[in-house]
Amino acid sequence: MTVVKADHVTKSGAAVLSFTPVPASPIGAALDPENAPTLFKPLKMRGVTLHNRFAVAPMCQYSAFDGHLTDWHFAHLSQYMIRGNALTIVEATSVTPNGRISPEDSGLWQDxxxxxxxxxxxxxxxxxxxFGIQLAHAGRKASTASPWQPPRDVGRITAGPEHGGxxxxxxxxxxxxxxxxxxSPKEMTLDDIRTLLQAFKDAARRAVAAGIDVIEIHSAHGYLLTEFLSxxxxxxxxxYGxxxxxxxxxxxxxxAGVREVIPETMPLWVRISATGWMEYTGEPSWTIEDTIKLAxxxxxxxxDLLDVSSGGNNAAxxxxxxxxxxxDLAGKIRQAIKEAGLDLLIGAVGMITEAEMARSIVQETGSGSGKPAEASNGTVEVEEESGATTQADVVLIGRQLLREPEFPLRVAHKLGVPVVWPKQYMRAGWRREQQL
Known part of the structure; x- marks a missing residue:
């Protein structure tokens, strides 16, 4: 490969993987962060600073080969990196081969x-x-067929050996x-548990070697760590019970194992199902009170951050x-943490589809712009707010990004916040008065 020396391009790693005009600030960063709403203010966690509060939630693509990410993953994830999301997180990535949800899931059990x-x-x-990664083990929900692979095409869930399961x-x-x-799962032996703990540590080491900035441990949605909690x-x-x-x-x-093998400067997140939604049975289950106690x-x-989701552990x-x-679950946990005088950031996820919703979830009272009012030009202008409750520190966006990969840029436009665009795309920026 011929390497062209120039001050205006960025170089990635030992080889030049991309020639990109160096942005003055990261894409999606506010041009005036001091006067921007909290959604577009930087957030520092250990040695990592997010330039805004948007994170790409892990989204299973069922497109890996023997646990290896493919060109589909590069195309899928890189589109969010050039459209303003401060952090992009890889889908649930199994620490062992039998911890994948489907045979086509991502893995990190080998170099x-x-x-x-x-x-x-x-x-x-x-x-x-x-760039982040979610380390996981699917537990009793493993060896299931991906949505469009056999035997799902005939209505069966379990992937047998003939389908790679x-x-x-x-x-x-x-x-x-x-x-x-x-x-039908096997009850894990103590040796299995020791194997699992080592697998999480080894996967975390590999994540560090890959240049990952943030690691999230998946303890939600009915996968293995959730199953132990409930x-x-x-x-x-x-x-263990x-x-x-x-x-x-x-x-x-x-x-503890992951924290032991990653740099002190690397943030560690945990995703949790705040409730199993089984309270109606009157039987013991995992509840919001349990999550607050754990938090x-x-x-x-x-x-450093608790990523709050819910459900997934019980078909009923x-x-x-x-x-x-x-x-609302995220807000309750955050309030309890603050009242206890503890330092734990909270991530919120689910049905975040509108600019004002994203802004209000993380808005800190007295921090930049506050309560919005619809302006005549179709953007959202903001007035100072008082008395509102901050429900989270980061918003994790999933399906809305599948529909609109440029969601953070659209939100910035709707809120009237000038942000950095990719230099290659600057000619496409919306006019201040343009309605979307």
């Missing part, structure tokens, strides 16, 4: 899986953006299947669905 991640990390950094090697805290269509799926009688302390033991051990333990464990869950059904 050959590092390079596709490094390619993405290099590109993100060339654009001034940050491993239904006879599915792990869970207890031998309780998620549902009748799912594999008494509906964890019926163990050893020191029974009491709250025992059921949270594995997650805290995973956190208060996380700062001392070395966790009854979810009280509305636009803010998960945002």
């Amino acid at each position: 050959s899986q590092i390079e596709p991640l490094r390619r993405l990390a290099n590109f993100a950094h060339s654009q001034g953006q940050k 491993w239904p006879d090697n599915v792990w869970a805290p207890s031998a309780i299947p998620f549902d009748h269509q799912y594999p 008494p509906t799926s964890n019926k163990r009688t050893d020191h 029974g009491s709250f302390e025992n059921r949270t033991r594995l997650l805290l051990e995973v956190i 208060k333990l996380l700062p001392a464990a070395g966790v 869950a009854k979810i009280s669905m509305h636009t803010y059904y998960q945002i």
